[in-house]
Amino acid sequence: MLKLLDLLSAVALLVWGTHIVRTGILRVYGANLRRVLSHSVQRRPLAFAAGIGVTALVQSSNATALLVTSFVATGLMALSPALAIMLGADVGTALMARVLTLDLSWLSPLLIFFGVILFLTRKQTRLGQLGRVFIGLGLIILALQLIVAAATPMTQAKGVKVLFSSLTGDVMLDALTGALFAMISYSSLAAVLLAATLATSKVISLKVALCLVIGANLGSGIVALISSASQNAAGRRVALGSLLFKLAGCALALPLVGPLAKWVDGWPFRTQELVIAFHVLYNAVRCLACLPLTHHMARFCTLVMPDRETPETTARPRHLDPAALDTPSLALVNAVRETLRMGDIVEQMLNYLPQVIHNGDALIAKQIRKLGDDVDALHTGIKLYLARMPREDLGERDSQRWAEVIELTINLEQAGDIIEHMLGAIQDKKTSRSRSFSRNGLEEISALHAQLVSNLRLSLSVFLNGDQEGAKRLRRAKQRFRLQERRFAHSHVERLRQQVVQSIETSSLHLDLISDMKRLNSLFCAIAYAVMEHPESAGKDSDELLDELADMEREEREAADFGEPPAERKTGAFADHEVIHSPARDAS
Incomplete structure (x- = not known):
């Protein structure tokens, strides 16, 4: 029981570390990131690249989704380039998962030490907020080490084996479990890193880990849709289109997980590297395949979720007719x-x-x-x-x-x-x-x-x-x-x-x-x-x-x-x- 609590606390530390990094980056570079996203709407490849870059910085596709939906809700961005940015965000979070699984144990104490010094001495400055980001990165790396340390002795515990025995054959159940964890932790990155670590510790099989990865991507789309509930119909369409792309990828990839796991299981690579490589490859292939379809998805989402009159919680302008802008007087x-x-x-x-x-x-x-x-x-x-x-x-x-x-x-x-x-x-x-x-x-x-x-x-x-x-x-x-x-x-x-x-x-x-x-x-x-x-x-x-x-x-x-x-x-x-x-x- 104590080891299970250690594992849960390490997972909570991982989630907290990603939250600190995300909020710190948005406080320092939030205005610049918003400007990059709002200007990257001319061509789909440019919007896709902007989504990768911004998400790699904030380490959360959900944070990018919140920015993009706000742009679309206020009419500053069209739906099609917004969906391209969201596809890039999925690739960005996959790349960050690969970076964070490198052997960076030596870096964690340095990041936390210097981050605390910068944050406490220059709390109200940009440098102090960067110190906050360093603390978050250090906590993420430390949390991954703690997860490995807590999971290793658990592999022999009967209770743990019973707990994870349900995740051994049903790919749909495994994917839903991954989606649920991503929703609870509010981060697909945390869910993927945890799946990779548990697979390395032999707590779960490689096949289960791959299903958890697919489910974690699906869970992030559900979180984005829930977070956009307060937006108007235009803003919610962004989250809906992103979720539909993820559902399509999940439906196509899950039947192939079993044969793929058997094929790569004998490769001379660590299980953690295989899981993260699959995560990157899955998102890259899915997003590149969906990128030409953003216009069609935008039209479909507009049909499914049309604009409707909703009770106003705050006053809206009544007289500001955009058509009159051509006549300044x-x-x-x-x-x-x-x-x-x-x-x-x-x-x-x-x-x-x-x-x-x-x-x-x-x-x-x-x-x-x-x-x-x-x-x-x-x-x-x-x-x-x-x-x-x-x-x-x-x-x-x-x-x-x-x-x-x-x-x-x-x-x-x-x-x-x-x-x-x-x-x-x-x-x-x-x-x-x-x-x-x-x-x-x-x-x-x-x-x-x-x-x-x-x-x-x-x-x-x-x-x-x-x-x-x-x-x-x-x-x-x-x-x-x-x-x-x-x-x-x-x-x-x-x-x-x-x-x-x-x-x-x-x-x-x-x-x-x-x-x-x-x-x-x-x-x-x-x-x-x-x-x-x-x-x-x-x-x-x-x-x-x-x-x-x-x-x-x-x-x-x-x-x-x-x-x-x-x-x-x-x-x-x-x-x-x-x-x-x-x-x-x-x-x-």
Whole structure:
């Protein structure tokens, strides 16, 4: 029993080592790997080679499958080249199995030693993450040694012989066992390495090991299909096509396993080398034979798994019509409409927030987080839509509008994150500790919240109409908000001096909420500066400009009366503009 536990722990260490290597490589080179895969779609041989290279690095065809399905699900890659990449991924994982079965026992302690040093000393750097990869490789090699050490004495144990006696004749049962282990370990590589090691230790026969190898490949396809369940139909087709290719290879290869095992059993090679060589040869032949069929498989998968309307868990863009991209002015109108919808969702989040502040309503908090996910989804959709728009076809005004849309969507996305942060702070510092604001403190937060919602509505109106007068009102509203925020902060400090217990208990949360509202106000009001920088605003007469300067200087003097440090006071029509950098101004 103890030896069996040793074997299971060694297998767990092997699985953990492959996981560490995969996550470490993706953290260091994830963006580069995604770029290689997304660009390798012109020709099938190139896509096939990209799949081999990426999978050899991350040591997991499942990780490659997740990347590819996400590309297809978002429309960045067609199904046919994605299937070619998946075929290359199967060959890549087979090649890595061959590398890891070499006699590398001397390398394991070195990799672990230097990997730990790099990871602990430079944890937050790329070099530290490479140290994590070294640790994973060292653990894989060490685990293989432990599996051999644990399996060798088990060959004579009666219980073990009974356990593996069922894997001696039925090729279908053996293949299903290999598939099951690959699914449990989430790695066909781990399943193949274990089969090779057990065959070397004579725990299982060569025929059983070959069946386990075929089943392990099938299991990785099932895992990929399960992992793609959250994707849309386009993403799931990738996993379905890859699984069908593996099923075809399994059906053709299993009847030949028995004669093949008898033929090679007398060869002067180690059993482990024979198993790994079969794994490489099986995947290479199967994938090369299937490579010309990717177009046909893509059509078949599209017929079997058509696009269907599914209940939306997050908001999807409604107005971003790809067909309008050929007409930039129309595409900009679509982007503006979607941005206004994004602003409406942020306003919903703001309107729900007082209910959490007053009552700590968990259901409302959940709804706010759901709306935050909607904001992120719309931000991604608008951003990708604008990126596909041909900028060289835009006139000066349309280019300015393009920059305004980008700026506002970024600000709204950041606003959604800030509101979620405010929600977390309320639940952590107030609701969970059963604390409450003082009456005056609650009135101050409510007043700031009402002014914040009003400024958001005004900013969306200014964005839609490009109204110069509205932009001036929004700029003045921003300044009034700042004055009121300072006044309330001073009032709160005065309550602390008076030893108001509720104010003392909620002081940190109170000041954090005021600070977050100030940041939200700056994000909402930034559009005013972009609108006032339009070329048509440059033609105003000097008297009008002098009047605006005088108004701004008067507001600054009022701000100084509330104790603002001199270093923060500025004069000029665009004072305090440094809070939010305007992409519109950069574009012009």
